[in-house]
Amino acid sequence: MAEIEIKNLHKSFGDFVAVKNSNLIIENKEFFVLLGPSGCGKTTTLRMIAGLELPTSGNIYLDKEDVGYLRASQRDIAFVFQLFALYPHMNVRNNLAFPLKMQKLSRSEVDAKVLEAAKLLRIDHLLKSKVSSLAGGDRQRVALGRALVRRPKAFLMDEPLGTLDAEFRELMCLELRKLHDDIDATTVYVTHDQQEAMSMADRIAVMNEGVVLQADSPKVIYNKPKTKFVANFIGSPGMNFIPINEKISPSQSSIKLLDSSLNIPEQKEGTDSNENFLGVRPENLKLVSENGVKGNVFGVEYLGSRKILTIETQLGNIKIRVDSDTQVNINEQIQFDTLNNNQIIFDGSNDKALQSEFMS
Numbered sequence: 356m357a358e359i360e361i362k363n364l365h366k367s368f369g370d371f372v373a374v375k376n377s378n379l380i381i382e383n384k385e386f387f388v389l390l391g392p393s394g395c396g397k398t399t400t401l402r403m404i405a406g407l408e409l410p411t412s413g414n415i416y417l418d419k420e421d422v423g424y425l426r427a428s429q430r431d432i433a434f435v436f437q438l439f440a441l442y443p444h445m446n447v448r449n450n451l452a453f454p455l456k457m458q459k460l461s462r463s464e465v466d467a468k469v470l471e472a473a474k475l476l477r478i479d480h481l482l483k484s485k486v487s488s489l490a491g492g493d494r495q496r497v498a499l500g501r502a503l504v505r506r507p508k509a510f511l512m513d514e515p516l517g518t519l520d521a522e523f524r525e526l527m528c529l530e531l532r533k534l535h536d537d538i539d540a541t542t543v544y545v546t547h548d549q550q551e552a553m554s555m556a557d558r559i560a561v562m563n564e565g566v567v568l569q570a571d572s573p574k575v576i577y578n579k580p581k582t583k584f585v586a587n588f589i590g591s592p593g594m595n596f597i598p599i600n601e602k603i604s605p606s607q608s609s610i611k612l613l614d615s616s617l618n619i620p621e622q623k624e625g626t627d628s629n630e631n632f633l634g635v636r637p638e639n640l641k642l643v644s645e646n647g648v649k650g651n652v653f654g655v656e657y658l659g660s661r662k663i664l665t666i667e668t669q670l671g672n673i674k675i676r677v678d679s680d681t682q683v684n685i686n687e688q689i690q691f692d693t694l695n696n697n698q699i700i701f702d703g704s705n706d707k708a709l710q711s712e713f714m715s
């Protein structure tokens with residue numbers, strides 16, 4: 356079992372604050388992803404959990420034991436960098452045995468653990484092969500085996516698939532997730548790739564400028580982002596943010612956009628500001644023949660099973676997802692409305708989502 360808790364974790368390099376008073380509980384057996392743009396503090400957080408960087412202040416608990424100021428070797432955690440870090444001149448068996456020999460285990464213990472890891476990764480038939488002779492996928496599995504063979508309490512992975520091409524990456528995402536499930540370890544995984552995060556994680560923590568903005572399941576992060584930043588970082592194409600030039604009051608359930616009125620979920624709080632945003636994903640809008648918001652078709656992207664329309668309006672460009680058999684022409688005037696109740700009002704003064712019938 357391995358639960359990792361970070362409490363008021365803070366790291367500065369001179370005057371620069373890389374991680375700001377972060378709090379997180381990563382549950383036992385969870386596949387937990389730290390996601391955010393370059394420089395937001397993901398790697399620094401991971402390195403502090405691993406013991407490769409000391410916190411400036413705050414605590415890190417591994418199964419309730421404060422390990423924040425222990426050396427890396429005193430924590431039962433494996434850090435997987437890029438998956439390529441292997442010894443090419445050695446065979447698979449020796450690559451896998453290496454971390455165990457460092458632990459001074461007996462020959463028979465090493466053999467048993469190597470075989471167990473190799474079977475899990477389906478590379479037991481390759482134990483005598485030289486790493487340099489292996490195909491890419493098998494080589495990746497050996498690299499994973501190197502981390503796995505010690506059976507640590509937790510795996511920390513920093514963009515492990517960073518250098519792989521798209522096809523391989525997809526395959527390795529599936530393999531990593533399956534491996535995680537097979538061995539019941541806790542995994543903390545760093546990436547800046549939202550698709551990778553969405554496809555693998557039990558929960559995602561979205562970070563920006565050293566701060567954890569939200570930690571939730573991919574579904575909640577996608578559908579109910581708490582801030583405009585989180586909403587914008589997830590989804591492809593991203594959420595539309597339509598400016599609303601009116602103050603929002605509690606219990607409001609429609610807004611004026613241009614000369615029409617759009618239904619929104621009943622709000623539970625209001626704003627002080629007159630400048631707010633309606634956050635709506637492209638799949639939560641629909642084309643209508645009357646009483647909608649008017650615009651002109653500016654672009655049509657055909658994506659096989661669906662199309663993404665870019666609509667030029669006086670409120671800016673808005674993206675709408677439609678079925679691929681929907682016929683629209685460039686420059687055609689269309690109208691759109693909300694499809695369901697999945698809209699979010701973001702307070703223009705602080706970019707936070709308002710509580711509503713939908714958000715709560």
Ligand code: ATP
Binds near residue numbers: 396547
């Ligand atoms: P990336 O995906 O680019 O690695 P990240 O989110 O992992 O980004 P970190 O590597 O944690 O970000 O870095 C956060 C900030 O801290 C960056 O601005 C980085 O330049 C700075 N930083 C990291 N390590 C050091 C260091 N040893 N000395 C000074 N600044 C550092």
